[in-house]
Amino acid sequence: MSLYKLISPKSLADLVRKETSRRVVPVDSTWYMPNTKKDGKQEFLDVERIANAVYFDIDGVKDHSSPYPHMLPDLATFNAGMSQLGITSSDILVVYDRIGNFSAPRCAWTLAVFGHQPVYLLNNFIAYKQQGLPLDTSKRTAVSPFQPSTYESNVDLTSQEVVSYEDMLKLVESGELALKYNVFDARALPRFTGEASEPRPGLPSGHVPGTQPLPYSAVLSEGCFEDSPEKMQKRLQDYLESANCTLDSRKPTIAMCGTGVSGVIIKTALELAGVKDVKLYDGSWTEWAMRADPKYLAKGRK
The missing domain is CATH 3.40.250.10 (Rhodanese-like domain)
Structure with a gap:
């Protein structure tokens, strides 16, 4: 059984409209293969994103002692990364990437491995755009619209x-x-x-x-x-x-x-x-x- 659930573009729009007690936070985790010479983080800042999205960098929140790319971090590194993004334990997280479903499943899985609930995977961003749902196309200078938080998970399902x-x-x-x-x-x-x-x-x-x-x-x-x-x-x-x-x-x-x-x-x-x-x-x-x-x-x- 997957640690997270799929959510359709329409269901995401409905969730954002109806949820009043908790924040619904879109999480852009776009990552490209190194041979493409593309930068998901820069696209997040310069091109477009779902409103109020944060950018979760799988090459930033990782096991920095490993010689291999984006290996799962330890719990302290994960908590620090979530805190820097201003995420709180009560947030409903909806993960996507601009490719469709490429790096987003990796990010959604990481969030759930360290105990965040609920986590949804948007199925998918391309369909979201095709359905004309709201996008923020302004330029950004920060990967999160939120002030830093104190995120503390004690769950590690690695x-x-x-x-x-x-x-x-x-x-x-x-x-x-x-x-x-x-x-x-x-x-x-x-x-x-x-x-x-x-x-x-x-x-x-x-x-x-x-x-x-x-x-x-x-x-x-x-x-x-x-x-x-x-x-x-x-x-x-x-x-x-x-x-x-x-x-x-x-x-x-x-x-x-x-x-x-x-x-x-x-x-x-x-x-x-x-x-x-x-x-x-x-x-x-x-x-x-x-x-x-x-x-x-x-x-x-x-």
Whole structure:
């Protein structure tokens, strides 16, 4: 079960209009792959945003001791980041990104991992714009319209939600990864097979032995998640059958990707489809390719 819920553009507009006891705070978390040379934070400040939105920087609120991008922070770092944005524990948070559903699931998941409730994922910003709902197009100089707060969460679900490199390595070395888990990689298929380069210079492509491809684009329809479990199940099943991949409901599941962003997209899709016990390998392929013995960098489909 996902830690957060989907909300449609219309339902968001209704929520903003009807909610009188708590703030509804849109959270822009737009992040682009490094090879695009685009800056989500600068677009937030210069281009447009939902009114009263804050910008949550997944490359700012992270584990600063890790050599890998935007890894989950510790609780103190998370609380400090939320305080700087002026978020309070009573706020209703609605996360979006300007791409559609790309980095927003990662942000919504992070907020919920550290106990914020409720958290919604807007499904999605492109549809919001197409429906002519209100936008703020003025230039901003700050990532939040609010004064700093004192945000204090004592919840950390990291151990329940995340699989470590050490856990993955033990399973691969023993040959038990595919026996004990469904493991899906959200990267584009040519990166999974090793036929295309990784967007990060010097990083080899390929995959962890025992994983299966589940490109994040396969679980979205025009950037949106399906709006019912049945539709989400069908979308997943159609892809898995076409790709000759399997999902064993008796096994727990691990999702991964390049750096833990699009892995949350497929994690969300699986959970929306009713798949239970889905964890994220946060370091994903970047950590694996940098740390694992080259003999564990697989090529091809399997």
